[in-house]
Amino acid sequence: MIDILNLALPYFGLIFVGFACGRLKRLPENGLAWMNFFLLYVSLPALFFRIMSKTPFEELNNLPFVLATTLGTACAFFVSGLIGRAVGGLSLREATMASLAGGYGNIGYMGPGLALAVLGAKAAVPVALIFCFDSIFLFSIVPLAMALTSGERRPLLPTIVHVAREIVLHPLIVAAYCGAAAAALHLQLPVAVDSTLQFLQNAAAPVALFTLGVTVALRPFGRVPWEVPAIIGVKLLLHPLIVLGLMLAFGPFTLEWAATAVLMASLPPALNVFVIARQYNTWVEPASVAVLIGTFVSVVTLTTVMWLIRTGQMPLL
Secondary structure, rough: HHHHHHHHHHHHHHHHHOOOOOOOOOOOOOHHHHHHHHHHHHHHHHHHHHHHHOHHHHHOEEEHHHHHHHHHHHHHHHHHHHHHHHHHHHHHHHHHHHHHHHOOOOOOOOHHHHHHHHHHHHHHHHHHHHHHHHHHHHHHHHHHHHHHHOOOOOHHHHHHHHHHHHHOOOOOHHHHHHHHHHHHHHOOOOHHHHHHHHHHHHHHOOOHHHHHHHHHOOOOOOOOOHHHHHHHHHHHHHHHHHHHHHHHHOOOHHHHHHHHHHHOOOOOOOOHHHHHHHHHHOOOOHHHHHHHHHHHHHHHHEEEEEEEEHOOOOOOO
């Protein structure tokens, strides 16, 4: 348990560092725009591409596992949206961001490190599959929903073209399919290029965590919206339970694959929820609150899941 805490707590500590800096040195918030751009268009795409490109392509062919994990994410996504509508009275546009908070875990820069630490190298391929197909699902449905709820009156065909362009050209989707293509072609990048991508990948977690802490510090932390605790409950409790049931229903899978799926589903709301909320200027403050509180609560829930996996007390087979 001490080893697990030593691995997980630095992620949470960086948020506190950003929060403290934001409180002590109140610089203009518009300075965060470049950090958000760096995350969404530079660092995170580098992370997506490297994980996909370094996964043996033949090992990516496990349709039952993909269906089970993506269905689990979709269930958490839509349940969270319904909660946002029913409890918080959110608009469809706001409910889309609430859905993202309930379905999109921190699978990018928190998931791989924790999964490999808990389950070893055998977790690498299932992590990559979850990473890829969750991202394709979420970053297809979110731009589609945001385009359809933007309030702009457009003819049907131009609207479809606009939505398709947003989906196909989204930087994280581009990174995912380019990484899969690189894996299929056994593409070896020049050492200098790969090292540059690794530098960018390594920057994703500290920049995102620090930026989240600063942003929360610069915003008045008042009432927590009613829908946020329920959405956090979906992400940290319901999502892993759904995935656990789907592992049993779609399996059998090896212990490492099933445990990786449950662990990834147990991750707190992704920091990208906050970044994307800012990108669309929708549900921004609740998104930052959901990510912050969800991350703090996951210190208990996530480490409990990790302990259950390590001690063999989770009924996965």
